[in-house]
């Protein structure tokens with residue numbers, strides 16, 4: 001390990017993206033990592049900082065049956081449970097950094113374990129785990145699960161499908177992405193009181209049973225060019241509403257993803273590209289070695305915390 005890495009003071013990172021959903025990727029195995037939430041917010045700025053939708057952190061495995069821990073921070077500094085486009089970039093990064101030579105990489109996120117299958121030319125297939133519709137898991141304030149729920153937003157009734165892919169999603173079916181009220185309804189639903197931990201909001205335009213278009217207003221990042229977990233949630237919502245088949249191609253603003261879901265209890269499979277843009281060095285004055293900073297949501301949960309337990313049982317069937 002180079003001397004500069006020992007001295008601290010410099011944080012090496014790699015800028016990557018999955019269909020334009022872009023990331024600051026950090027190897028926290030080979031170097032100390034500590035970025036407090038307010039520093040993440042500063043660095044996510046596309047004019048005064050590096051510019052990214054999320055920070056992805058590679059950590060040593062916290063349990064014997066996974067290869068790495070995978071931590072995710074939104075641009076607003078909040079730590080979250082899942083990032084599908086990020087999972088593909090994570091797989092490419094750990095291979096290219098020679099942190100593993102496996103073709104199938106298992107990682108532990110806050111939501112549970114997911115499997116990443118490295119394909120050729122930078123493409124990766126991710127087993128995104130089993131979706132949940134249980135209000136308590138999402139979390140979503142409702143008496144019981146349903147295919148759709150109706151929420152009141154500024155005096156209007158809005159019909160949504162609510163899905164957890166480890167992180168919370170609401171999906172609306174719209175006639176046209178061009179006229180969908182993403183800029184207004186996205187933030188209004190993200191912060192709706194029915195979502196105690198906020199939510200990612202997908203706007204789905206079905207073209208036929210195997211093709212759809214999607215825009216996503218992401219929790220903690222705003223509208224992004226693509227959202228992998230959002231695409232999984234949208235496929236599941238479209239299937240449950242009888243509008244999509246088990247396999248579909250979803251076109252996001254940044255490009256297409258291929259997805260499949262065989263129904264209740266099955267995992268969602270997602271395949272898509274990755275891109276590595278540049279490697280960077282960030283001076284970190286007074287950097288201290290040690291574990292990542294406490295997240296904006298009150299610090300790191302201990303392993304096996306309520307959050308993971310909340311998801312762990314649900315996702316037990318996710319591995320192929």
Ligand SMILES: N[C@H](CCC[C@H](N)C(=O)O)C(=O)O
Nearest residue numbers: 083084085167219227228229
């Ligand atoms: N904004 C999301 C995390 C990133 C998800 C997205 N970038 C993806 O590809 O799944 C959340 O707060 O749950």
